[in-house]
Amino acid sequence: MKYQTRKKAIILLADGTIFHGKAIGDKDGSATGEICFNTGMTGYQEIFTDPSYFGQLMVTTNVHIGNYGTAKEDNESDKAKIAGLICKNFNYTYSRPAADASLETFLEESGIFGISDVDTRALVTYIREKGAMNAIISTDVDNIEGLKKELEKVPDMNGLELASKVSTKEPYYFGSENATYRVAALDIGIKKNILRNLADRDVYVKVYPYNATYEEMKEWNPDGYFLSNGPGDPQPLKDAISLTKSILEKDHPLFGICLGHQVIAIANGIKTYKMHHGHRGINHPVLNLKTGKGEITSQNHGFSVDKAETEAHPDVEITHMCINDDTIGGIAMKNKNCFSVQYHPEASPGPHDASYLFDEFLDRIKGAKV
């Protein structure tokens, strides 16, 4: 045991329920956010650095977190983006030749507070039953009334705009300038592995801030457009929704992942809703309705696209279904060069079953270019 002096800590849920643990490291601290859980057995660094988790307290269901350390190249963004970590066993020492730091150091550098020694099985069972809710984690264990007041100030995830908090401030480029194709990507919380997947397919990407306009993107003369994953509720993303409408009007090739998929649905007049406790893991089964084949996918979302409205929409086709709970996995527009998925074909972490969707995007771009 590295620290003999670890402080007692608690998780106080918005409904008043308390779970107990100990602070990671030897410091006092606290953090607030919407509590969620990820069932991935591996990939904690990619999960913690995924900007989609901004504003969320992450409960990891795998019993050991930190045992293989961290390596800079595994980051999905510049640093950890979760609001705080809740886990069972936190490993202060690690074993992996490619690692360059412990998870403790890594989280410290990102300013992330976490607690371990929590009965995560009981906590996750509780959230699964009661649904997603706000929570506070803190070492201020004797000040429940004070913590309750802090917790009341935390905004509800429903209706919350967070994309602007994680988006790039200035446009930047990714990949080789000499690549054959150009894609303009809207960064509403983009993961690096999406950029790598595009660059690996002979694409030069220009990444734009969350409030970029169609005119700004069009000026670069891209062959295709991309809407990224990201945190928060899609409904307040007015700029992204109007950008999407302009792209659709011109019928440019358009691909959206997760938050980007939700924005495409909203641009088509289909509503999104907050799920009971969301999908977060790396083994979620999806059925491809075109091929009849199943795929095991990486997922991370708390909102979803309304199924009845999508089914009733004359111009939108459902292409994929999430089999666990019969929610929408993917859509395509019947008369436009546009498609999107609710899950993560870029994986990182997770299986690569769905990477064919990047090939499909490239096929659509090639088809439109000739």
Ligand SMILES: NC(=O)CC[C@H](N)C(=O)O
């Ligand atoms: N990974 C994502 O893009 C998540 C989208 C959105 N924030 C949700 O929770 O549903």
